[in-house]
Amino acid sequence: MAKLRTRRHRVVLSRSVGGDAGITIVLTLLGAFMFLPMLYVIMQSLKPLDELWRFPPRFYVTKPTLKNFKDLFVLMNTSWVPFTRYLFNTLFTSVVGTTGHLFVASMAAYAMAKIPMPGGRAMFKTVRMSLMFHATVTTVTSFVIMSAFRWIDTYLAIIFPALAYTLGLYLMKQFMESNVTDSVLESARMDGASELKTFWVIAMPMVKPAWLTLLIYCFERLWNAGTSIYIHSEQLKSFNYAIQQVMAGGIKRAGAGAAATVVMMVVPITVFVISQSNIIETMGSSGMKD
Amino acid sequence: MSQKTGGVRAVARKDLTRWQWTWKEMKRNKVGYFMVAPYMILFTIFTVIPVLLSILISFTDFNMLEWPDFVFLDNYINLFLDDDIFLIAVKNTFIFAAIVGPASYLMSFLVAWFINELPPKIRAVVTLIFYAPSISGEVYMIWKTLFSGDSYGWVNATLLRLDIITKEIQFFEDEDYVMPLCIVVALWLSLGTAFLAFIAGLQGVRRELYEAGAVDGVRNRWQELWYITLPEMKPQLMFGAIMSITNSFGFGAVVTNLCGFPSVNYAAHTIMHHLEDYGSSRLEIGYSSTIAVVLFAIMVGANLVVTKLISKVGQ
Numbered sequence: 001m002a003k004l005r006t007r008r009h010r011v012v013l014s015r016s017v018g019g020d021a022g023i024t025i026v027l028t029l030l031g032a033f034m035f036l037p038m039l040y041v042i043m044q045s046l047k048p049l050d051e052l053w054r055f056p057p058r059f060y061v062t063k064p065t066l067k068n069f070k071d072l073f074v075l076m077n078t079s080w081v082p083f084t085r086y087l088f089n090t091l092f093t094s095v096v097g098t099t100g101h102l103f104v105a106s107m108a109a110y111a112m113a114k115i116p117m118p119g120g121r122a123m124f125k126t127v128r129m130s131l132m133f134h135a136t137v138t139t140v141t142s143f144v145i146m147s148a149f150r151w152i153d154t155y156l157a158i159i160f161p162a163l164a165y166t167l168g169l170y171l172m173k174q175f176m177e178s179n180v181t182d183s184v185l186e187s188a189r190m191d192g193a194s195e196l197k198t199f200w201v202i203a204m205p206m207v208k209p210a211w212l213t214l215l216i217y218c219f220e221r222l223w224n225a226g227t228s229i230y231i232h233s234e235q236l237k238s239f240n241y242a243i244q245q246v247m248a249g250g251i252k253r254a255g256a257g258a259a260a261t262v263v264m265m266v267v268p269i270t271v272f273v274i275s276q277s278n279i280i281e282t283m284g285s286s287g288m289k290d
Numbered sequence: 291m292s293q294k295t296g297g298v299r300a301v302a303r304k305d306l307t308r309w310q311w312t313w314k315e316m317k318r319n320k321v322g323y324f325m326v327a328p329y330m331i332l333f334t335i336f337t338v339i340p341v342l343l344s345i346l347i348s349f350t351d352f353n354m355l356e357w358p359d360f361v362f363l364d365n366y367i368n369l370f371l372d373d374d375i376f377l378i379a380v381k382n383t384f385i386f387a388a389i390v391g392p393a394s395y396l397m398s399f400l401v402a403w404f405i406n407e408l409p410p411k412i413r414a415v416v417t418l419i420f421y422a423p424s425i426s427g428e429v430y431m432i433w434k435t436l437f438s439g440d441s442y443g444w445v446n447a448t449l450l451r452l453d454i455i456t457k458e459i460q461f462f463e464d465e466d467y468v469m470p471l472c473i474v475v476a477l478w479l480s481l482g483t484a485f486l487a488f489i490a491g492l493q494g495v496r497r498e499l500y501e502a503g504a505v506d507g508v509r510n511r512w513q514e515l516w517y518i519t520l521p522e523m524k525p526q527l528m529f530g531a532i533m534s535i536t537n538s539f540g541f542g543a544v545v546t547n548l549c550g551f552p553s554v555n556y557a558a559h560t561i562m563h564h565l566e567d568y569g570s571s572r573l574e575i576g577y578s579s580t581i582a583v584v585l586f587a588i589m590v591g592a593n594l595v596v597t598k599l600i601s602k603v604g605q
Contacts (some may be wrong), residue, residue, distance in 0.1 A: 019511060023404045027416070030401060034478065035419050040444070041432045056447035060522060108329035118312045123330060130337045131536050132589035134562065136569045137347075137582040138340035165333035167357070170532070171487060174525035179494045195321045209490035216425065217483045219411070224427035233489035240427070265426035272425060276414050 041265070045259040046071070048149045052254050068259035074245050075256050079174055080199040083242055090239035093155055094222040097162035101218050104163050109172030114185060124173060131166050139229065146230055157230035162222055168214050175210035176203060212275040220268040240264065348579035358576060363582035365398060376581070378556050379564040382469065383539060383585075386560060386593070389473055391538035394480030401481065402488035403515065417489060424482035433475050434548055437461040465557040468549050472558050475548065476541055486487035486489045491526030495519055527603065531596045539589050542566060561585045 044052065046064040076083035112120045142161070143152075151157040180203045188198045204211065226240045243264055247257040306314065316323075348365060352358035369376055405416050423429065436444050439460040446458045461467045495518070500508075503518045520527065542562030549558050551567070561581060569578030 015511060026455060027401070028403050030397070031416065031419055034481070036420055036424060037432050037436065037478065038419075038426075038429070040436060041429055044432070044435065053442070055442060055453065057442055057444045059444060086397075086440065099578055104329045104332070108326040111322040111325035115319050115325070115382070117319035117322035118315050120322065120326070123326060126338065127333065128532065129590065130333075130341060132539075133341050133344075133444065133586050134540060134565060134582050135577065136566050137344045137579045138337075139569070140575055141340035141343045142336060145339065150331075159476065161336045162331060164329060164336050166333070167483065167533075169329060170528060171483070174487070174529045175490070175494075178491070178525040199325070210487070213483065213486040216486070217399070220425040220427075248515070261429055261431070265429050268425040269422055269500055270428070272421065273414075273418065276417065 024112070041258075041261055045262040047255075047258070049255050052258070068255035069263075071253075072246060072256040072259040072263065075253070076242065079245070080240065081237075081242075083239075085235055086237060086239040086242040089155075089236055090223060090225070093158045093162070093225075093238075094219050096155075097222045098215055098218040098267045100159065100163045101165055101168050105165070105168035105214070106172045106207075106211060107196075107199060108205060109169050109176050110180075110203050111195075112169075113173050113176035114180065114182070114203070115195065124169075125165050127169050131170065143229060152230050153232050153236065158222070158225070158228060162218070165218065165221070167279060168218060171214055171217075172207065172210055175207040179210070180206045208278070212278055216268070216272050216275055219271050223268055224264070297342040303561065344579045345583055347576055348583045349573075350576045352579075354573045354575060357483070361576070365577050366584075368577070369580055369584065376561075376564055377555060379559050379561045380531045382556075382558060383560040383562075383588075385469070386473065386541065387535075387538040390476045390480065390541065391592075394477055394538065395484070395534040397477065398481050398485040398530060398534075399488050399527075402485055402492055403519070406489070406492045417486075420481045421485060424479050424485075428547070430475055430479055430544060431547065433471070433478075434462065437471060439463060459573075462549050463554050465555050468553050468558040472541075472545050472548060475544060476538070479536065479544065480534075482533070482537070484533040487526050487529050488523070491523045492519065495522045516603075524600065524603065527600050528597065531600060532593060535589055535592050535596065539585065539592070561588075 040059060043059065043061045045068055046061045046066070048063055048065045048067060051058070051061060051063065100137055110115070112124045146152050146157050149156075151160065184202060184206075185198055188202045189195075193201070225236065225239055226244060229239055243260045246253060248258055347358065349360055349362055350358035351361050351364075379602055398401075401420055405413050408416065438444075438446065439458060439462060441447050441450060441458050443458070443461075444457075445461070449455045450458070459467065461471055493542055499518050499522065500514060503514055508514045508517060542560055542565075545553065545558050545560065546563065546566075551563060553563075561584070563586065565578050565581040568574045568581065
């Protein structure tokens with residue numbers, strides 16, 4: 001199979017050497033612009049305090065140490081709410097919110113893209129429009145609604161709005177439209193599969209790259225959520241909030257702060273890497289499109 | 291969109307009035323409504339109702355303390371005629387969006403397209419390098435460290451060492467530098483969800499189409515892009531466009547974290563900041579709702595223009 005593909009590749013697609021070279025140069029330059037600041041973040045977290053405040057500053061670390069991470073750990077253990085509790089809060093809301101959103105939004109997106117129900121387009125247009133309305137002003141009204149449901153100061157206040165993020169529905173609908181072919185759905189329906197089953201068994205595997213993308217986005221958003229106006233109890237606050245408290249310590253906590261930045265970015269990146277390897281697997285069999 | 295789901299339609303459309311036909315279609319596709327229900331109910335509670343209320347509130351003088359009075363268009367008139375800072379904000383927002391919007395869109399697409407033909411393993415690494423900044427939360431604060439105003443900042447130190455400057459530049463406190471720097475950081479953060487959607491969309495374009503195109507006389511990768519790839523990816527292109535618009539017009543929190551609020555002499559003051567200033571700090575909810583409605587209108591307008599442009603792709 002692989003051989004066949006390479007032979008086809010050579011025969012069919014014309015690629016100029018000049019174009020390849022140009023693309024490589026542009027990619028390298030842009031890549032450096034993206035990567036160097038990230039590298040600096042990692043360097044900073046490995047620098048001992050005297051190097052952090054070294055004059056003149058150096059980009060690279062000369063005596064790398066994990067002391068900053070140890071300091072961060074010690075600092076977090078001194079808080080009166082154990083930091084594992086913060087971690088649990090954030091992990092719990094992130095996992096439940098992401099899973100729920102994936103399911104709820106994909107199901108709705110499938111119906112809007114593939115079931116010709118009156119009003120479906122209008123619903124979709126409303127969702128798309130709402131992406132452009134800024135959330136600051138809806139804070140007050142949302143708060144009133146939350147208190148009416150008695151969800152203030154519970155996990156529900158974080159999880160339920162996450163289920164209805166607008167972006168997920170929009171993304172899934174666009175992919176359902178372009179990547180799920182009607183003929184495949186049609187034959188599933190002929191075989192007597194219910195819509196729900198067709199959606200779950202036929203359509204969802206065809207848009208795997210899309211929902212893996214959504215998973216990363218949604219998880220990242222929940223993971224990085226800081227303080228929420230809906231949460232008062234210290235025991236229910238987020239990991240990000242706890243990290244912010246550490247970083248607010250100023251100069252003497254610069255080392256721990258640099259470590260905290262790395263800790264916060266490691267988790268979304270890990271989720272991304274895991275799902276990305278899944279995307280690549282799916283791509284190998286992209287022949288399933290019609 | 292397919293027009294024949296399920297069984298054969300019993301009655302021809304022309305025999306029914308419009309409402310009867312709609313009602314029949316609704317009953318026939320009722321499973322669809324069950325499938326959208328969980329999402330739409332939550333969406334209505336957390337987005338539709340708050341947004342509609344905000345639009346209503348934009349016609350009042352609501353300030354969280356007293357019962358709101360209807361003032362009709364007063365807020366809108368004040369905003370455009372008496373609020374000089376708002377006009378600065380509008381100017382900055384447009385400059386910002388006009389640069390960051392198209393640039394981030396093009397960058398996301400071009401990078402996704404460039405790496406599309408790389409071997410999978412290498413592509414994954416490159417994707418990570420480009421995507422990492424946008425998922426790493428507050429990691430952009432590193433720009434503040436790099437461009438710190440004292441000589442502990444790496445950029446200042448380097449420029450001093452190379453004798454390019456003789457005195458440190460207060461990057462985030464200097465009117466001339468805040469806006470360009472914020473644009474750079476915005477671009478650094480801009481390869482986000484749209485970028486991933488482009489990658490996934492490009493991978494979804496069927497190979498047979500390229501082969502058929504080659505037979506039909508597509509000669510180089512640019513023709514292939516224009517005549518085959520782009521038309522196939524229209525749904526993703528639309529998605530990316532909306533993301534660029536919302537991100538570039540709604541870019542606020544990052545600027546506040548980098549430059550403080552208000553930024554020096556309002557040099558990086560955008561509509562978003564104006565909105566948050568009135569909404570969160572001064573609690574003039576009526577007025578801030580007005581700003582939100584105006585921003586909303588601007589974004590919807592931008593969206594219309596961009597949608598028109600994208601529909602011309604590949605023609």
